[in-house]
Amino acid sequence: MAENKKLLVLCLEGMLQSWGTDAKWDIRDTGDMPTKSGIVGLLACAMGLERGNPEIxxxxxxxxxxxREDRAGTRLVDFHTVTGNPLMNAAGKRRSLGDTFISQRQYLQDASFLVFIDCADDWRERMIYALQHPKWCLYLGRKSCVPSRPVLxxxxxxxxxxxxxxQTYPIQTKRRDPxxxxxxxxxxESEISNTGDSTLSxxxxxLADGYRRFARRRVWRGTVKEVPYVSE
Known part of the structure; x- marks a missing residue:
């Protein structure tokens, strides 16, 4: 008989979440699921690890x-008008298109996700302690997106x-089906191979180089049926 795993369970729930997958320049997107880099960043924030720390x-x-998506969110697009005198680009030069532009920022409203993490005991205990005693404020992908309940x-x-x-862990949100x-x-969306109906890169x-660069991973996507709500 296989020995059961010790799995860390997190709940990412809030009025707004934003998990950028291709967020560049004027358009700041969000994926429909939390990204691994976003979850790792949340944990690193709780631990007080500066960007570029190799421990991340x-x-x-x-x-x-x-x-797992326990409650699907609805997408919100927020438009910002940005003005500078002058307005500089990322290279430190004045923008050729003028000193005013409109930035689009996307969010997920009222979503709830359950995260399962399998890792070694020392990492798991460190994550638990950090989430119970966070060094810095936690947020769901973007600093304006605060959790509406404890993450742990x-x-x-x-x-x-x-x-x-x-397949069977109860849904944690108390908002039932109407x-x-x-x-x-x-x-x-899972890193465990062959668990879903399709794959996504x-x-x-x-990456450990300290820059905002990321490697690719393969995930499996699917749907689990008839997941029970947590008992009240």
């Missing part, structure tokens, strides 16, 4: 994770692996 990349390499759910030893946890259903179908693995 080490933590990313040490974990295997999956994300706890540790579960009830499942043999992440794939099984995705039709009174006690179960629902949930989309997910994501550029969100933190």
């Amino acid at each position: 990349a080490a933590m990313s390499d040490a974990m295997t994770l999956a994300v 759910v706890g540790v579960t030893e009830e499942y043999t692996d992440i794939a099984q946890a995705l 039709r009174g259903n006690t179960k629902q179908n949930c989309r997910y 994501r550029s969100d693995v933190v």
Whole structure:
């Protein structure tokens, strides 16, 4: 009989979330699921690790994770008018298109995601302590996106692996289906191979060079059926 895993469980829930996948220049997008770099960044923030600290990349390499969408969010596009006198570009030169531009920033409204993390005991204990005693304020992808509930759910030893946890771990949000259903179908994204119906390549693995550059990883996507809500 396979020994059960100790899995760290997080809940990412808030009025707004933003998980950039190709956020450059005037358009700041959000993916429909939290990115690995965003989750690692949240944990690094709790630990008080400065950008470029090699421990951030080490933590990313040490974990295997999956994300389940317990409540789908709706997409919001916020328009900002930015003016400078003069307005400089990233190279430190005056913009050729003028000193005013409109920036689009995308968010997910009212979404809730469950995150399962499989890692070594020392990393897991360090993550738990940091989330209980965060060094810096936590946010969901962007500093304006604060969690509406504690991020740390706890540790579960009830499942043999992440794939099984995705199937049956109860939905944590208390906002039930308006039709009174006690179960629902949930989309997910997992690093465990062959767990989903399709694959996707994501550029969100933190590199150790200290710059905002990322390596690619493959994730599996699918849907789990009839996941129960947590008992009240």
